[in-house]
Amino acid sequence: MERFARLDGDGICALFELGEGVPALLHLGAPVSDNPDSIRAATSRGLHENEPDVLSRPDLLPVEGSGFLGTPAIELLRGGLAMPLDFTLERSVNEGTVLEFRLGDKGSGVTLTLRWEAVSEGVMTMSARLLNSGSASFGIARLASLALPLPGWADHATRYAGRWAGEMREDTGPIERGAVSSDSRGGRPGFDGGNWLLAHEQSLCAKTGQVLGMHLAWSGDHISLLERNDDGAMQVQMGARIDHGEVILEPGESFETPPVCLGFSEKGRNGLANRFAAYMRHNVLPDRAEWPARRVHLNSWEALGFDMDEASLKRLASDAAALGIERFVIDDGWFHGRRNDRTSLGDWTADEGLFPDGLGPLADHVIGLGMDVGIWVEPEMISPDSDLYRANPDWCIHQHGVERATQRNQLVLDLTISEAAEHVFARLNTLLSLHPIAYMKWDHNRPLFPRAGKGIAQTEALYALLDRLRVAHPKVEFESCASGGGRIDYGILSRAHRVWPSDNNDPVERLRIMEAWGQFLPPEVLGSHVGPSLNPVTGRSTDMDFRAKVALFGHMGIETDPAAMDERERAVLAVHIAHYKGWRNVLHSGAMHQLDMDGEGAFGRIAVAADGARALVLIARADLAVDHLARPVRLAGLDDAATYKISLLEPWPHKASQYVGRGFDWRAGIELTGRFLQSSGVAIPLVHPETAWLLGIEKQ
Numbered sequence: 007m008e009r010f011a012r013l014d015g016d017g018i019c020a021l022f023e024l025g026e027g028v029p030a031l032l033h034l035g036a037p038v039s040d041n042p043d044s045i046r047a048a049t050s051r052g053l054h055e056n057e058p059d060v061l062s063r064p065d066l067l068p069v070e071g072s073g074f075l076g077t078p079a080i081e082l083l084r085g086g087l088a089m090p091l092d093f094t095l096e097r098s099v100n101e102g103t104v105l106e107f108r109l110g111d112k113g114s115g116v117t118l119t120l121r122w123e124a125v126s127e128g129v130m131t132m133s134a135r136l137l138n139s140g141s142a143s144f145g146i147a148r149l150a151s152l153a154l155p156l157p158g159w160a161d162h163a164t165r166y167a168g169r170w171a172g173e174m175r176e177d178t179g180p181i182e183r184g185a186v187s188s189d190s191r192g193g194r195p196g197f198d199g200g201n202w203l204l205a206h207e208q209s210l211c212a213k214t215g216q217v218l219g220m221h222l223a224w225s226g227d228h229i230s231l232l233e234r235n236d237d238g239a240m241q242v243q244m245g246a247r248i249d250h251g252e253v254i255l256e257p258g259e260s261f262e263t264p265p266v267c268l269g270f271s272e273k274g275r276n277g278l279a280n281r282f283a284a285y286m287r288h289n290v291l292p293d294r295a296e297w298p299a300r301r302v303h304l305n306s307w308e309a310l311g312f313d314m315d316e317a318s319l320k321r322l323a324s325d326a327a328a329l330g331i332e333r334f335v336i337d338d339g340w341f342h343g344r345r346n347d348r349t350s351l352g353d354w355t356a357d358e359g360l361f362p363d364g365l366g367p368l369a370d371h372v373i374g375l376g377m378d379v380g381i382w383v384e385p386e387m388i389s390p391d392s393d394l395y396r397a398n399p400d401w402c403i404h405q406h407g408v409e410r411a412t413q414r415n416q417l418v419l420d421l422t423i424s425e426a427a428e429h430v431f432a433r434l435n436t437l438l439s440l441h442p443i444a445y446m447k448w449d450h451n452r453p454l455f456p457r458a459g460k461g462i463a464q465t466e467a468l469y470a471l472l473d474r475l476r477v478a479h480p481k482v483e484f485e486s487c488a489s490g491g492g493r494i495d496y497g498i499l500s501r502a503h504r505v506w507p508s509d510n511n512d513p514v515e516r517l518r519i520m521e522a523w524g525q526f527l528p529p530e531v532l533g534s535h536v537g538p539s540l541n542p543v544t545g546r547s548t549d550m551d552f553r554a555k556v557a558l559f560g561h562m563g564i565e566t567d568p569a570a571m572d573e574r575e576r577a578v579l580a581v582h583i584a585h586y587k588g589w590r591n592v593l594h595s596g597a598m599h600q601l602d603m604d605g606e607g608a609f610g611r612i613a614v615a616a617d618g619a620r621a622l623v624l625i626a627r628a629d630l631a632v633d634h635l636a637r638p639v640r641l642a643g644l645d646d647a648a649t650y651k652i653s654l655l656e657p658w659p660h661k662a663s664q665y666v667g668r669g670f671d672w673r674a675g676i677e678l679t680g681r682f683l684q685s686s687g688v689a690i691p692l693v694h695p696e697t698a699w700l701l702g703i704e705k706q
């Protein structure tokens with residue numbers, strides 16, 4: 007057998023040392039062509055006085071029993087006891103972009119294949135397949151999709167933690183001794199953000215620094231571990247979390263983990279974000295190349311809530327169309343008996359009282375106004391007060407003898423019961439067949455409890471249901487929502503056209519939330535809505551100009567009633583909707599770069615068109631700046647040698663516009679080189695709280 011194996015991707019490379027046991031990782035990161043023996047020498051060390059006598063190298067499958075004292079990547083149970091594991095390398099196969107290591111433990115009858123694939127620029131995926139090659143069954147207690155010994159330079163991490171309406175709060179710092187795990191336990195990734203991680207050098211910033219990004223592409227529960235032992239060795243593990251007894255392998259059976267997606271960049275956070283965005287666009291998002299322009303939504307939720315009927319929705323649709331809205335989404339409240347959040351999940355037919363002639367007249371009205379129709383559903387749930395539950399009380403996930411605890415007054419529909427899955431498919435299929443529905447917002451408003459050992463099977467059943475509907479209705483776009491960002495991952499995004507990043511539409515909060523999601527997701531999949539003022543989550547009131555500018559940097563929508571706005575607000579909103587339409591090509595197909603800003607309350611992003619001819623900048627401030635002389639904003643992603651015309655798109659934020667330098671025509675545009683814009687920058691008034699500017703940039 008070869009002594010080394012390597013996997014080369016575009017802009018990324020991994021080098022392994024092969025021996026009798028589990029392959030060791032010698033290098034992961036920038037492409038290198040050095041002699042592997044020299045790399046081995048450069049990465050080796052001698053034994054110290056207090057460690058196992060055989061030097062261990064950082065390998066891809068830490069197990070208990072070998073002298074490794076950290077968290078093992080695999081734990082199997084037989085007869086209630088942990089199985090001793092001792093893997094040897096049986097085969098290493100490199101087929102171009104795929105590298106596979108087959109490991110076997112003959113004594114235990116276990117075969118494990120680790121698969122690494124170089125997928126797109128700077129991005130690899132890793133997964134594991136476990137086969138019971140013996141003659142007795144065993145259970146899986148833990149199996150990481152990836153156990154990664156971190157390179158020495160990646161000694162800092164950015165972890166994510168969040169909550170409902172406050173997703174993806176970043177926590178950056180050195181990787182400390184000990185183990186930090188952020189496993190999820192609600193049958194979905196949850197608001198915790200443990201399925202996203204950056205490992206990087208200390209000096210990482212927007213434009214520079216080496217960084218590894220990792221994500222588990224799975225919509226169920228995860229394990230996520232960051233660990234540093236007492237000698238300083240660091241590892242990351244990610245995988246699907248498995249409840250005790252949930253996965254038992256009989257002889258001949260196998261279990262395949264969901265993939266971890268790993269990205270690498272030497273060009274800081276922006277380099278990594280753009281590599282993930284390209285990977286998403288070409289390898290994950292369903293039929294992305296054929297997507298029409300991302301239409302401006304009006305969603306009824308924060309406009310009407312449950313206070314809807316045919317007449318009020320028709321009126322809302324007419325007001326929406328007058329602003330230039332392109333899609334009218336009927337959110338929660340339209341189906342049989344649903345007047346509040348206490349009833350009816352499962353009864354997916356139009357409410358007879360609210361829509362005496364069904365949804366047809368409303369759909370006709372919306373389409374007559376030049377918009378298309380979207381509709382909200384929450385198919386994985388069942389209300390105890392529903393016809394479905396009364397007819398099938400055992401179709402919820404439950405445990406015998408244990409009270410059926412609700413959240414938002416609802417239970418989880420057990421999709422592993424084939425009749426239940428069939429029922430939902432039939433109802434949704436009818437809905438999509440009867441009406442010209444272009445878009446389905448698929449919500450999921452409570453975690454699984456109890457999981458009853460069904461977390462994995464329920465996730466697989468969800469995928470099967472969505473896949474079946476997509477085959478039956480290939481033109482319908484799906485949005486995945488889980489009370490906002492409770493279930494965002496590349497697994498669901500291989501079946502959906504967008505996600506709902508947060509229930510929090512307050513622009514002050516959204517600036518941070520969108521920037522954090524933007525590290526891993528391209529802007530066209532991030533729903534971004536103008537909500538009402540007062541904001542229903544935070545109670546904060548904000549100016550329409552600020553709300554609209556912030557909402558424009560994603561997949562824009564409106565979630566407030568135009569009838570509740572004054573004339574000026576409607577006019578300001580309409581102009582921004584027009585800006586969005588004019589710039590969405592740039593926003594949704596090119597590169598996005600975060601800008602280095604002055605202080606924590608300031609945010610800046612530039613979207614540069616794929617051909618480099620146009621760019622749009624959002625700069626915004628949530629709080630009051632420390633200095634009145636805000637630091638000039640230095641742009642990114644431009645061509646140093648080119649000249650650009652840069653203008654401030656109107657309307658301008660009211661207070662801040664007093665401080666624009668006099669005597670220059672910022673409306674018509676100022677000409678500057680890419681070099682100046684990126685090295686010195688432009689001084690735009692950005693000292694006042696809740697202020698945002700849009701800068702339009704055209705290459706000359």
Ligand code: DGJ
Nearest residue numbers: 307337338487489490509
């Ligand atoms: C939670 C979602 O995140 C909201 O946007 C809305 O659709 C409500 N559910 C409706 O119940």
